[in-house]
Amino acid sequence: MLHIARRLIVLVAALALGVTTAQGVTIGVLSPLTGGSAGTGLAQRAGFELALQEINAAGGVLGEPLRIIVEDTQANPAVGLAAFEKLMTEDDVEFIAGGFSSGVTLALIESFRTFQPIVMWIGGAVSGIGIDGFDGIEELIGEEEWFFHVHPWDYHNVEAATAFVADTGVQTVTLLHEDSAFGGPGSAGAQALLEDAGLTVPLREAFTSTLLGGTGDFRAAIAKAAATNADMLYWIGYDSDVVPLTSQIRELNYRPQHIFGAPPGWPSEFAAAPEAQCVTGLIGFMPNLPTPEAQAFTRAYVDLHGAEPDNYMAALAYANLWAYADAINAAGTTDQAAVIAELQTGTFRSPIGDWSFQPSIIAKHQGFTTDLWLVFQYQNGVREIVWPLEKATAPLVSCR
Amino acid sequence: MDLNLLAQALVSGILAAGLYALVSVGLALAIGVIGIVNFAHGEFFMIGAFLAYQLFVSFGIDPVWSLLLVAPALGLIGALIYTSTIRFVLKAPELNQMLLTFGIGIILTNMALLIWGGDPRTIAGIAYRSIGYQVGGVSIGLVPLASFVISFTLVLGLYWMLARTPIGRAMRAVAQNRTGAALVGLEVNRVYLVAFALSAALAGIGGVMIAVIQSPTPGVGLAFTLKAFAIVVVAGLGNIRGVLFASLFVAISESLVATLVPNGDTLRNAVFFAIIFAVLVWRSRRVA
Amino acid sequence: MSVVLTAKGLSKRFGGLAAVDDVSFEVEQGEIFAIIGPNGAGKTTTLNLVSGLLVPTAGSVTLHGRDLTTLTAAERCHAGLGRAFQVVQPFPEMTVRENVLVGAMFGTPGISRADAERRADHALEVTGTTNLAERDAEELTLMEEKRLEIARALATAPTVLLLDEVMAGLRPAEARDAVRLVRSVRDEGVTVVFIEHVMPVVRDLADRVLVMDYGKVLTEGRYADVTKDQRVIEAYLGRDDDAPPTDVAAAAAPAGASGDAAEDEA
């Protein structure tokens, strides 16, 4: 018995201490790699891996190879908390990247504040602005010097989407939204903005996403939407809702001019489905974006992972890690103040184009805002960019 | 109230009962005949859905035809799982069976995550998913109609099999009295094997349906499993016809509430489980 | 002698089927009272109605002049009604003594632990199971299980003990032991009501016999008298071999097919 116990202690000690012997800069990544949000987390990891490969091929960080340690949060707050503290105290990282899920982000804030590493966070888009009696992520830590947010806030998403809607020239918009912290406040904000822009919103109706216990029968909600006969159906939900929603809209013979959706991602093979025709969607990155950066990213991504990125989270993760590498190299040190200064002032590469951190309503360092967003339209099996016009690859067509 | 909406709600509800019955009937067989509470049943749907997807992507096989391949494939997987694990816990307390099947479910989910990733997959290129027949202002969806017909055919077929065929009679005998069945020369273990494989095969068919109407993901089975468990229990364990009636009742109720109440879709689960709770409690008080 | 237990107009319907129909009887202090009848006559259902496992559709049960009809099984037990089952069901995770202790501890509300232990040991002695006390209840022979079943019921300190076919499955020598056991229980001052199939046992034990058929009382009286009754002979000869010996349990089963019984199996 005793020798087993001794061996165990040695093993645990090795696990705990072994990593400190590694040289060079290490960045800790928190992502949901298992459970319902695994798709997003795995997409992030794929983006980090591509950036890591390129960074190290280009000489690494401060002359040493960069390392990342990816921890699975399971999208569970308590697990995420333990994972963050492992990164801080066992792996001794000074930089944190990744992130997804408001629940996990809220759980981490207290501990972020304690350790105050540089946190460059992709997840937690719920700003809290516009929700009475609820403090969102931006309200809670936006002002911190060490907090860098690499994803538009919820109001940016809504701003972009409503700008697109207004540009289409439709008069009436029916809103369908999934009923969690993502779609609920988002749709309320969209309704307010649309009405400010002079549009009519005859109906805002909630549904239960397939991601959160729904069985994908949206006919009741769609029938109500059809009864409004609005020019546009605008829905906010998750990627697994795309197929049932779009097919049931047609099955129920609802023919709005536009079916516009804003999920966090789109199922990759959906383009080939007949119900995809003329569906429009908000997205953060398109593999066919006609810019050299986007093309290079997509090519490299396919080389590494064998398929095009399904999810714009990969592009944001890629941007996230490159920003760290460039800022630390520019600072020439891992000293926090110097790196923060570089992050504040620097311009960084990304598949979406050059970007930098700017203040948002509360946050000091906000990367990507309204102008991240593109609207694409499925046209004959291809996702054409239709908005904003300067990036468009094809004109928007009506479904009627 | 718009009469059209009401009629649509009724039609949608009735058709939705087909899918509910389909996902429940395999579970009813497992619980009713073998007496095993299979926590991995939802993962069987999930595997069925991914198999249909893979057959489509790799060989261009339409889900209509992959039904014929996925059902036996799941039957085989079910038989393997039965032979390698389930048969060792038949006499164990039901909690042991739950832990075992929960463990199997975790293994299957995470294997699917490794193989297919976490992003939703899509069976693209099938035209019938969006087809609805307009009858007097009410739309009848082709897929819900087909799944209704398939489901009721399967359920009635299963009912017939249990009543009329030798293996069906053997299943009923084993379900009622395991020892007695063994005494009259039935190979109980073989009957169980067949019943479990059949249960998995039926889950496979449900999985193909799910793959058609939504996107296969590693977690796609969960919502259906919770509801299937509830339907099977309310129907009365092993009561195949009861599954049909229970499915119709809850599906129509859900559809009506979802249509008539603002934001009613988000009340579907509440309506469903409130009915289940009320029926179970009411029945327990009535009998006493 | 005074009447201790009265059943008046007991009826139980399961759906359309009347399992027990207007059954009345009185049992006197210190008596051994037998309920007999062919398979499916409603004997066990009657016992279940008396002990509170089933709620009667109509009728009442009185013990020592106290109406028990609305009480639960546990409350009837506290009032002095003991019950042993046909299918012996010891608690398998306990020793024999612990099994008996359950009856002793819960049969009398507010009993102290020490008193309960004394009572349990006494019940073990009366039933001749003291030497089995520390055995696991899972390892008993059938006769030992029957003794345990009676010891457990006895430990609840009943004034009336209901026994459901204690002799079923016993060999003749064991049955003779069981007869002695029931007598010694009566000698403790406990009134006994029992269901039995084995006629010699009924003859040896019963002071009075109630004969049931199709849920109704056929006749009642001394053993010698009722066995001469033409209706009794017909009832037995008419349907002697058409059902297995476990018919009584089976008779109750269809009732629960849609509800409780099915739940118990789960």
Next chain:
Amino acid sequence: MSAPAAASRAEARRGPFPWDLLGVVVLAIIAAFTPDLLRFVFDRASVSYLSIASNALSLAILALSWDMLARTGNLSLAHAAFYGAGAYTTALLVKHADVPLWLGIPLGGVVAVAFALLLGSFTLRLRGIYFAIATLAFAEVLKSVVHHAPTDFAGGNAGMNVPALFRPVFIAGEMERWEVAYMRNEAYFYVYAGLLVATVLASILLQRSRLRHAMTAMRTNEEVAGVMGVRATRVKLLAFTLSSAFVGMLGAVEAHRVGSVLPEQSFSVATTVLALVTPIFGGLYTTLGPIVGAFGLSSVQELLRRTFADGYLIGYGVVLVLTILFMPRGVVGTLGTFFRRRRKGAQR
């Protein structure tokens, strides 16, 4: 009278040696020194280990409290409801009433008990899987009710913020940053450990009292228990009360620790499933089993995730399957049988 019976009588008079109570004392002492010991051995990494340990303690409370109800033969699938009720109670108190932060935890337990008694009284006559599904349905309905309660009352789909119980202040120059995290984690660790000790005490008191026999009897056969005089209704409601009280308090503590309540998060089916998986793994109907299960499963999962980058949960599933196949009575149950057999063998 035979010798063993006499011995057991004598033992009953004196009372057997209270190994279980001694165990609680030892557990409490170990818990009291664990943070310091971890810090001594692992230095700053103790912050991380304390978090992992707290998660394991939380699982142990969940599992043990579930087991207390399971001992009556009632397989509850409503533990997420009690957990969520506790979590939302403290969140609502903080938001709407200016009560001291700590009051939310006992009140979380009280509200959970209220829901448990409500559920318990409705489901008294249900058994087996009928009971299980009814409790699952109750939990799902409660989740939906909370979700659809007025937004300005319970936060609706966005949930509510819940303030931290501990906010140690960092004093520059006098300490390092990790020490603040250590102080916070140490404090939460003690809260969890205290709650676990309370749960263990309740469980031991149950096991030592005659209720233990009542519960075992009910679990075997509720009808037989009834005619033995066991008041099943009372015992069941008492078990519901004890079981839900600790889960409710756990939900409240956890809400403060993770800073928010959300319908999907606080009423997650995963909580219910863990509540039953853990004691089955460790050994049912004992005080030790659920605790061993919680620490066993937590360690297995942590070791696996540190060893494999992908698919580590497959290993977790394999462990569960192998355990039930080769240790059908759970870790504690099977080891207990093993040692008892050996002892018996030695006696012969």
